[in-house]
Amino acid sequence: xxxxxDLSGKIALVTGASRGIGKALAVGLAEHGADxxxxxxxxxxxxxxxxxxxxxxxxxxxxxxxLAHVPQIPEFYRSVVEETxxxxxxxxxxxxxxxxxxxxxxxxxxxxxxELNLSAVFVLCQAFARERIGSGKxxxxxxxxxxxxxxxxxxTVAYTASKGGIRQLTKALAVEWARYDIRVNAVAxxxxxxxxxxxxRDNPELDDWVRRRAPMGRWGExxxxxxxxxxxxxxxxxxxxxxxxxxxxxxxANL
Ligand code: GCO
Numbered sequence: 001x002x003x004x005x006d007l008s009g010k011i012a013l014v015t016g017a018s019r020g021i022g023k024a025l026a027v028g029l030a031e032h033g034a035d036x037x038x039x040x041x042x043x044x045x046x047x048x049x050x051x052x053x054x055x056x057x058x059x060x061x062x063x064x065x066x067l068a069h070v071p072q073i074p075e076f077y078r079s080v081v082e083e084t085x086x087x088x089x090x091x092x093x094x095x096x097x098x099x100x101x102x103x104x105x106x107x108x109x110x111x112x113x114x115e116l117n118l119s120a121v122f123v124l125c126q127a128f129a130r131e132r133i134g135s136g137k138x139x140x141x142x143x144x145x146x147x148x149x150x151x152x153x154x155x156t157v158a159y160t161a162s163k164g165g166i167r168q169l170t171k172a173l174a175v176e177w178a179r180y181d182i183r184v185n186a187v188a189x190x191x192x193x194x195x196x197x198x199x200x201r202d203n204p205e206l207d208d209w210v211r212r213r214a215p216m217g218r219w220g221e222x223x224x225x226x227x228x229x230x231x232x233x234x235x236x237x238x239x240x241x242x243x244x245x246x247x248x249x250x251x252x253a254n255l
Pocket of ligand 1: 097099145146147148153156159188189190191192196197200
């Protein structure tokens with residue numbers, strides 16, 4: 001079988017790895033051969049993810065850390081490199097949602113969303129790239145975007161702005177770091193059944209809207225993002241950088 005998608009011998013770091021999309025991606029990367037550094041705020045939840053990753057015969061490092069503490073990210077990342085010897089694949093999943101109409105959103109909520117969803121991603125990418133360039137090794141970054149990279153649903157203004165930022169940050173870093181063999185891409189999910197979207201699934205009107213708007217007529221599952229991430233993390237995407245890969249059930253294709 002082709003080794004094009006094989007991640008054996010690679011170490012991936014996944015943020016938001018305690019649940020939802022991050023947990024599914026950590027397990028999926030392990031299924032394709034990667035050892036995985038698991039990052040989220042709570043050790044207990046990460047330990048549960050570690051059990052599922054290790055069931056695939058892969059190694060894990062459980063690294064509880066609150067990425068909202070952006071100035072401490074470089075020091076945290078140095079500890080990861082010391083323990084692992086270096087990370088090959090960085091998957092930025094961690095993100096929060098604060099729902100309010102733009103007229104009502106507080107500056108505190110705006111700053112909290114932009115800090116974690118965008119500033120933390122930039123600083124972690126910077127730490128990753130500095131180590132890769134210093135060690136002369138290639139790197140693969142996959143940022144998790146959203147349909148909000150392209151459009152907006154009322155009540156998610158900070159999240160939309162942050163994901164628009166992820167879209168352009170992905171392209172900017174791809175352009176600047178291609179020369180170092182660091183490829184930077186994004187996977188942009190449609191409406192996926194996670195804790196973040198639970199309030200929408202609990203609302204019959206919004207749940208029906210999603211099911212009618214997506215040509216595939218259903219919510220996506222976190223595991224349905226694994227293939228796109230493995231593609232962008234592996235040699236299968238060797239000439240792909242700066243790309244936003246939508247996994248959205250046909251949402252954006254639908255007028
Ligand atoms: C919302 C949702 C969306 C989804 C996702 C769609 O309130 O509309 O939270 O933002 O999470 O980003 O791609």
